[in-house]
Amino acid sequence: MSILVRNETVEDLNQVREVLIQAFDNREDEALLVERIRRAPEFVPELSIIAQSSDGEIIGHLLISEALVIEGDKQHTVLVLAPLAVKPSHQKSGVGTLLMEEGLRRSHELGYAAVMLIGHPSYYPRFGFKPGRVYGLELKQYDVPDDVFMVCELNGLNGVTGELRYPESFEGV
Numbered sequence: 001m002s003i004l005v006r007n008e009t010v011e012d013l014n015q016v017r018e019v020l021i022q023a024f025d026n027r028e029d030e031a032l033l034v035e036r037i038r039r040a041p042e043f044v045p046e047l048s049i050i051a052q053s054s055d056g057e058i059i060g061h062l063l064i065s066e067a068l069v070i071e072g073d074k075q076h077t078v079l080v081l082a083p084l085a086v087k088p089s090h091q092k093s094g095v096g097t098l099l100m101e102e103g104l105r106r107s108h109e110l111g112y113a114a115v116m117l118i119g120h121p122s123y124y125p126r127f128g129f130k131p132g133r134v135y136g137l138e139l140k141q142y143d144v145p146d147d148v149f150m151v152c153e154l155n156g157l158n159g160v161t162g163e164l165r166y167p168e169s170f171e172g173v
């Protein structure tokens, strides 16, 4: 099956919502998160990406948006990746990989230093993610195991360390 990976457009929004709800066990939380980010200053339109099958069905979605790393009185803009979703009917056939590769390629091209995420340590390292501690980065906002906070360097952190803060859109997630 040929799969098109492209930018999300306004016409796609209902189908993207459906992908998110189906991928996350019929919960609405991730769909609402994406809707909040789209309206927020951290939204980067080029980094809301969909996968579409040859019959036009949207089968996957990836959102990468801006966040801050706080280092003393300095703030550094980085990217956070969330959520990544593939319809259950199309999982394990490489769709997530296509979205990840395109998302990271675009993020690199846009000149960002790094992409960070909270995710499964058996999935993301294959795309170049390493535990945040490797770079001296911390995540205090969420009480999660150390190895699920991961970082992929793009154009280089150049010594940036500190604490990642997810924006307000993520509150309650």
Ligand SMILES: CC(C)(COP(=O)(O)OP(=O)(O)OC[C@H]1O[C@@H](n2cnc3c(N)ncnc32)[C@H](O)[C@@H]1OP(=O)(O)O)[C@@H](O)C(=O)NCCC(=O)NCCS
Pocket: 023, 024, 082, 083, 084, 085, 086, 087, 090, 091, 092, 093, 094, 095, 096, 097, 098, 119, 120, 122, 123
């Ligand atoms: C995680 C997800 C995006 C992967 O997409 P996908 O299209 O199925 O992934 P791919 O086909 O590119 O890659 C398949 C690989 O991912 C692994 N994988 C799939 N889901 C996984 C998960 N939840 N945790 C760990 N590994 C997972 C598979 O075991 C497979 O590994 P292998 O290549 O070593 O056999 C998809 O399963 C999904 O939408 N899951 C529900 C939502 C979710 O958990 N999103 C991620 C958190 S934001």
